[in-house]
Amino acid sequence: MMRLLRVELRRLFSRQLVVLTMLGALAASLLVLWAAWDSSQPMSGEDLAMAEEMYEQELAYWEEHGEEDRAQCLEDEAAEAERLGEDVDWGCEGMTAPEREWYVFTASPLHETLPSSLSAASTFLVFAVGLVGATFTAAEISTGAMSTWLSFEPRRLRVYASKLAAAAIGVVPVAVLAVAVVTAGSWLIGDHFDLVSGMGAAQWADTGWMALRIVGLAVIGALVGAALGILLRHTAGVLGVVVVGFIGSQMIQGLVPRMAPWMPVINVDGWVRHGTMYYTEECTTEAGGTMCDLTEHTLAFGHSAVYLLVLTAVVVVLGAVVFRRRDAV
Incomplete structure (x- = not known):
């Protein structure tokens, strides 16, 4: 088995598309750093x-008219509530003096932006490694090289x-x-703009664990891509399934927000960030009309981990069954 693995590793890195895709993933990391530089x-x-x-x-306007405007808002709110015969909230209590940070950016x-930068890089990375896995197996089937290889190793x-x-x-x-x-790169950018003071031992530990989860996600992506390459036989077919699956899951999540915990994209985010959030819209219809509020839900890391591992296992096992039973490859 080790001999086969060494041979396959050499074959993997001998493919030009594999090397170019990996270089593309690194180039995408540089784009993430450019965005971090721009936002810093x-x-x-x-300005x-x-x-x-x-x-x-x-x-100056608030100091002169603020209290008067809030009192008028409360008075109008009470009049409207009396007219409708139900509670009305116009947000008058939230009318406060302006704060400087509302205007000055x-x-x-760094401890707030680094997780987002790593999450963005993981999106490019998982697509790249999935393509690496898919083209590695699908190309050998579509060109007939797999049949030749099986004549040397029939198992x-x-x-x-x-x-x-x-x-x-x-x-x-x-x-x-x-x-x-x-x-x-993010640390160097943050240090240049004096944004690293909040990066203590706990923040670096969280970053380290997040980095490990992203590497693990890359392994999962490569496994799924390679298994799909076996199943679909063509890299273009794998890309088509991924694109349709992504668009379809986004549409389902938009139409039925409660399905979010069962969509791949949000579970990838939950894996990378060690848990994530999603929102559902709750609407109530009353005499004054329909009011909708967003409700925040937590998606635990354990849910995302089990979801991705089970999904990976299903695809890998299905690929093994098809590869073993297929008459010709």
Whole structure:
């Protein structure tokens, strides 16, 4: 088995598309850093002066008319409630004096932005490694190379296992490098703009665990991609299934928000971020009309982990069954 694995690893990295895809994943990491650099820029002198002027104007107006406007709002709100015969909330209690941070932009500290940067990089990475796995197996089937290889090693399950293992192991270096590039680059950018003060031992520990989960996600993506390549025989077919699945899951989640915990995209986010949030809209119809509120729900990491691992196992096992029983490959 180890001999087969070594051979498959050499075959993996001999494919030009595999190498180009891995380089593309690293290039995507640089795009994430460019976005981090852009969002860390302080306001220009002109924009800062304009923001300060707007803040001073709004503050001066509030000091002169604020209490009067709030009292009038409360009075009108009470009159409307009396007219309708039900409670009305116009948000009058929320009318407060303006605060400077509403107008003057300051970049978020690194401990807040780094998880988002790593999450963005993981999106590009999981697509890239899935493509690596798919093209590695599908191309050999579509070109007939798989049939030739099986004439040397007829034990199909050993061949199947070695190819999936090679895809999973082969993407680990690029996943580690992509995560390291984003983490180190984000720290350098944050240090340049003095945004790293909040990065203590706990924050770095969380970052380390998140990096490990992203590398694990890359392994999962490569396994699923390679198994789908076996099942569908063509890389284009795998890409089509992924695109249709992504669009379909987004549509289902939009039409039936309660299905969100069973959609792949949100579970990938839950895996990467060690739990995530999703929202459902709750609407009630009364005499005054229909009112809708967003309700926040928590998706636990355990749910996402079980979901992705079971999904991966199903695809891998199905690929093994089809590969073993298929008359010709």
